[in-house]
Amino acid sequence: MNNKLEKAINTQLNFEIESAFVYLAMKNYLESLSLDGFVNWFDIQFQEEMAHAQKFMNYVNERGGRVEIRGFEDPKNNFESVLEVLEASLAHEKEVTRRIHSLMKLAYEENDYPSIGLLQWYVDEQVEEEDNFSKLIEKVKMVKNSGLYMLDKELATRVFVPINTAG
Numbered sequence: 001m002n003n004k005l006e007k008a009i010n011t012q013l014n015f016e017i018e019s020a021f022v023y024l025a026m027k028n029y030l031e032s033l034s035l036d037g038f039v040n041w042f043d044i045q046f047q048e049e050m051a052h053a054q055k056f057m058n059y060v061n062e063r064g065g066r067v068e069i070r071g072f073e074d075p076k077n078n079f080e081s082v083l084e085v086l087e088a089s090l091a092h093e094k095e096v097t098r099r100i101h102s103l104m105k106l107a108y109e110e111n112d113y114p115s116i117g118l119l120q121w122y123v124d125e126q127v128e129e130e131d132n133f134s135k136l137i138e139k140v141k142m143v144k145n146s147g148l149y150m151l152d153k154e155l156a157t158r159v160f161v162p163i164n165t166a167g
């Protein structure tokens, strides 16, 4: 596969794994508050990020490239509030979106049509990711402490929907 794309997708798939660990740390902070619904929601977020990484890995392998797994810095483990967790999540997703868009730009520059096809899935996914966190932030701001319990119940119903990771 195209060398530049192979390198850039490797960077991104490692960032997806890093994202998974960002959410895993948040999930465990929420465990410390005994907010079971938020814990469930963030556990699914963790699983989704690993699936995003897997989809990229499958694609690189399918195209005869080489996947390289790298390390990363410790994620943030301590927060002041649920709202801080959600605001950090939205900021993180905006950074992911920025990176996906620059990958897409590279794919166009290199006329790498299969990568453009793959990346469109991630472009669409990021719209949903940012929307999920934006809405959650608004809901948390709306509800007072008494309402947090109700929202927690709602979040507990989220289920993981496997994506097609075939690349």
Ligand code: OFO
Binding pocket: 016, 019, 048, 049, 052, 092, 093, 096, 126, 129
């Ligand atoms: Fe992989 O989309 Fe969130 O980070």
